[in-house]
Amino acid sequence: MSTEPRINDRIRVPEVRLVGPNGEQVGIVSIQDALRLAQEQDLDLVEVAATARPPVVKVMDYGKYKYESALKAREARKNQAHTVIKEMKLRPKIDPHDYETKKGHVVRFLKAGDKVKITIMFRGREQSRPELGRRLLSKLAEDVAELGFVEFAPKQDGRNMIMVLGPHKKKTEAMAEARLAKEQRKAGGVVGETETADAEALDTEVLDTEALDTEAETTETAESAESAEQTEGLVGAAAAAADQTGEEQS
Template sequence: MASGVTGLLLRSGCFPLLAVEFLRAYLSRRGYRGTAINNKEPRVNDRIRVPKVRLVGPGGEQVGVVKTEDALRVAVEANLDLVEVAPNSNPPVAKLMDYGKYKYESAQKERAARRNRSNAQLKSIRIGMKIDQNDYNTKKSQAERFLNGGDKVKFDLRFRGREQSRPQLGVELLNGLAEDLAEVSTVESAPRAEGRNMSMVLAPIRKKTEAKSDQRRRREAERETRRQQGAERAKRQQENARANAEARSQQ
């Protein structure tokens, strides 16, 4: 891909002012106009007004410092967008990408992250220092069920009487539970004393079933992206044809 981008740049030659303005008009009609300076979104296509940029290809390859109008021409010929990814660099860094696809995938990831945060709950399990083996196994199985369901588990250990003078025994008990549940969880909050109580929080480890669900969602998102890209490509071709006709009429 690097050679393809570089080849387009080598063929670009000198850009007359009319051609530059034509490119900016074409790219602005694509709908990805960038944003105001105080917005978090990057400047895109015709909103990039610096004379030169350090161009990065769509695969991450370093092309080098080029004139912005040359980079815009490459974006048009490759049916991609020119996105300013590092505006504070000298010169600013701009990358060739499909900005619509990038925004769509970013929104999908953010929605998935919010959904996971909202669905997760903190389940509390109380135990005592004088817990027998049967009760220990019951509490462990209960915690394992919660963790496999995607919830966090907080173990609350209460000291009674003289037990409070030997907190290390409580640490050993909670650490033992963490070791027994290591296949399905990680320690989010280590054993910590809270007055007459001691607590520990375990977080679930992602399961294979969750990974498969994520893969299925990604495939569905990719299909939707391809469908949108096809519609956008057809629209671009129509706009390109109109822009070419306008440019010819002005000559």
């Protein structure tokens, strides 16, 4: 069965209570007059209250209305928080390294606003020592006390012992913080890239300046050498001319 409202010619009643496009109350009119008013304004006639007597219809842009409704529904789903129960299984004689790993998962779940079901699995003779399971669950509850609390106290269930931890933080708060952290990381990445690009540009500018200075020094040295050579040539020519003059006089 379709959940969409009836529009235009699909509204098959003799009279309707008409609402204008700006929310104004027109009153009870025939369906033909209502359709004519909607067509004159190049809009649709949409049934908004089918169970009323007579049904209530409104003149509107139905395509725009559907689009805005879809956006609102999407936003509502984005902010909707579903309670999730995660499960973590432990052994009574768990290795310290494995315990830290499992505890890390529990911390992550609680930070995300999820509940965590802790299950201690007993095997063989371990079933005769339930205090090992209670001791381990108490230790875990103390280690994550800042993030969660014991919502369901440890209880023996056949070979297993079960405890449920609930988060102090609501799911919606955790989701909002996660979105904020993500936006901050993105903003930090953009700033970092900009600073890196500026630093590279500055380094390039310094290198270009050093290259120009080096080129200028090279040019200046070459010019000085050339000038010295020219001076030496002139001095040599003058000395040769003097010698020749002395010889002629002799």
